[in-house]
Amino acid sequence: MLYVDLTVQGLVQGSMYALVAVGLTLVYGLLRVLHVAHAGLYTLGAYIGVLVTNATGSLALAFVVAIVVVGLAGMAIYRLLYEPILDQPPYVPLIASIGLFIALQELFRLVFGPYGLTFDQPPISGSLVLGPLRLQWVQVATLGAAAVCLGGLAVLAARTRVGVAWRATVNDRQMAESFGIRTIRVRYLNFFIGSALAAVAGVLVAMLNNFVEPTMGAVPSYKMLAIIVLGGLGSVPGTLIAALALGVLESFGTIYIGDLLDRDAIAFLFLIAMLMVRPRGLLGKV
């Protein structure tokens, strides 16, 4: 039974990784920018989720506010920070992004206090018993929400005109432009959707842990980079596989090799080993 428990925990964790990492991989696919500050948006989403739920008592409203505010914040980051430095060498936006992330974390600490916040009352409680398996409802909700979001994204990308424009732009921006696609809009959309997904993940993680703190984005921010690299930078299916695999791997790893390495190091050990075998990622184009 331990195996099933570990797998479920790993999948819950992995689906959260997936929601955050997809936004990151979308940004990378389009702009070739490693958007570290993405994890700052995830933290922002989590704070909004807790604050709005506590103020109004409505979890649904919290999700809406978090999605809209964080989505707009993501667009603002693109416009104010990345757009002017896109033609610089890749380390320039990377380091600018790290700078922004540090500043955001500090801002959260100064504005919301260093000790973190909790929900006045956990919005979802209780657990679901399936034979010998015991799942908390909040875990089920998390898995469901992640599946809905990612499924929606897949439909958007595959079935709609916007999605076609989006994929065309990622593939070849110049060609897309010559076919009349306004690629600037695609970029804004990209940042809005990616950031909104991070916000959803933030609220869900806040519910899972019933806790948000200023530094909650620190470990995810770097682990997300590992995941999108594992998935082959810019590849959405690769990112999903890498996120879920890493979630499961970590939950087993902490039990079996936890004495040798801590949880965060496992992700990077996996990453480095993988990069040596496939230097361009799991599903990366060689």
Added chain:
Amino acid sequence: MLGAYELSVLTLVGINVLLALGLNMITGFCGQISLGHAAFYGTGAYAAALASKSGAGFVPALAAGVACAAMLGVIVGLASLRVRADFLAIATMGVNFLFLGVVRQQDALGGELGISQIPGSGLGDFGFLLAVLGSAVALFVFSIYLKRSWMGFVFDSIADDEDTAQVLGIDVARFKLVAFALGTGAAGLAGGLYAHYAHIIVPDAFGFTVSITILAMVVVGGIGSNWGVLAAAVLLTLMPEALRVISDYKLLLYGGLVLLVMRVSPGGLAGLVRLALRPLRRAPRGVA
């Protein structure tokens, strides 16, 4: 004479100059971005601390630190032969987390508590400061020499266009490894000095934030520029001290500054100075 506070601040300045110049050799000269410099710093510190505690003298302990760090550096350098650019940045970041993960769980290395009661250098506070500053100056002079030397030229070509360099008959792999060995060796020296300065080392002193801080010194100074990196290492070490009054906002300002430099002048301080020194030549306006 200098007070204890000034002594310790100046020692930290020297150590940070060593770290930044070392990273500049890898990232600035040779173009291999590294986000894990603190791992080599930490390796040097742990090796020197263990050597020193087992009775080796100050200088042999430092040598052990340099040797271990450079050895790890060459191993990571081997990775740089396989992965490039963004992938290398992430892989080196991984090295940093892996280093922490390993060190934290090893009882022999003291786990979370680290290693304490590391003997002093035996040079006295002022003598030790001179040793640190002397090493920093020596590395700076070497760095200037290296940049102008034939090898510096080769590094430049690799940073510019690895494939072309290879076609021209340059043994790219060998020179990359040399750059890693030099830069990480310098970090090892800095680590050894830090261990003897602080007398206690803990894993958190070599975390990813430290790597970023070192990288920030290099890019704020102007990647590849010796004078710029020197100036930035000194400034960014002194700034938090000067800002102690508003210490609550220290990191906010730090992050903001890094962000602003990248946004406004990606060439760093060196880029700004270069721009200011050429008002007569009508250069095209590159940066706003």
